[in-house]
Amino acid sequence: MKVQFKLNGRAITEEVEDYETLLDFLRETLNVTSVKKGCDEGDCGACTILLNGKPVRSCLLLAVQMREKDEVTTVEGLSKPGELSVIQEAFVEKYGFQCGFCTPGMILTTKALLDVNPRPTVEEIKDQFEGNLCRCTGYEQIIESVLRAAELRANRR
């Protein structure tokens, strides 16, 4: 079946199999490898994408479900090649990652949070990140990174 949607602002038109998940389609067909395949059953959050601005699991969506008006955002869409977004800068500065596998999901979840709540409290951050697992258990630094990202965003406005 043919599928059309926007990926990081770019129009995509491709043939997909009915049983292909959006996660596999992004990684295998479109080479968007920032979207990670962890558990592949909705538990870990490594495959998080933003669908029309909201964080969702790409392993629980079928690629054929995407519509022409749907906008999918991955970390590739956060900044120009070779540059870092403020959220990425904050994660670098605060050591918000160890092995890095959960990081793309964490960064997109940060963007979704800050877009609706520019200065979240620690409690609000914890609530938002309930579904993003870090197997290195570096949660403290991730929370610090989100707080720092909020600060950087506020300063640059």
Added chain:
Amino acid sequence: MEAGARPLPKMDYASPSSLKEALELLKKYKNKARLLSGGTDLIPKMKKRLVTAEVVIDLNRIPKLAGIELRKDGLHIGGLTRLTEIKESRVVREKAPVLVQAIGVMACPPIRHRGTMAGNLCTASPAADTAPPLLVLNASIRLQSAKGKRVVPIKEFFQGPQKTVRRPDEILTEVIIPIQKGSSAFMKLGRRKAFTLSVVSAAAFARVRGGKFEDVRVALGAVAPTPIRGRKVEEALEGKEANEQNIAQAAELIKGEVKPISDLRASEEYRREMSVVLTRRVLGQIGGRG
């Protein structure tokens, strides 16, 4: 042991744009079809080969199935309404706060962005967190097939784990919550604070008038093959003084109504004891200080 996740098996995909079209497809395929709403339960189950389908009928392109509306006969919540939307709805917060409370501790935000009202109910997990609130609110469920529609009280909807009265040719189109005066409360006990299935969940609704309980309803999840009402507790409190002693005594009666199992999350004995504790606490939030 559950089988691990594998790629989805080959299946056909249909995305009807009207309810009529969806019902026709369902009439044709019946048990060979599966309805796709949020996909947060169906997709993992298909990957694990716990559920099979020749065709997946995607309901996400039927706008009429989603939405929240306050009408004369109650609050109508469309089957395809996302859990997030219900949680953030001002009218639901006002008319059915206990449902908002329960959704707030369900799964995690990305799952709530996709997961739906109908999905949580039709999956019919004994631990479905929207069930106890809907049970104490006396909600009804509207089911529609190509032949017609019917309304089922939620207390008759669940038949067993993963079993409901919904027939293979029916779609859950909406949940209707009557508007009623009273107080309500919800509590959930899990293995951890967030992103976890309930070990025990409990909801209560009642009015306290002149210091006495009226219209007491209690419901529990994850302690029987289906979410249940605590009838004996309700009867014991009806018309009684709303105080801590009466609540504590009545809450003990829930032990005779639950039929918990032992599983990897908790033992039968623990669930039975915690049923009493949660029943006491939700009722205490409504009438404990009277």
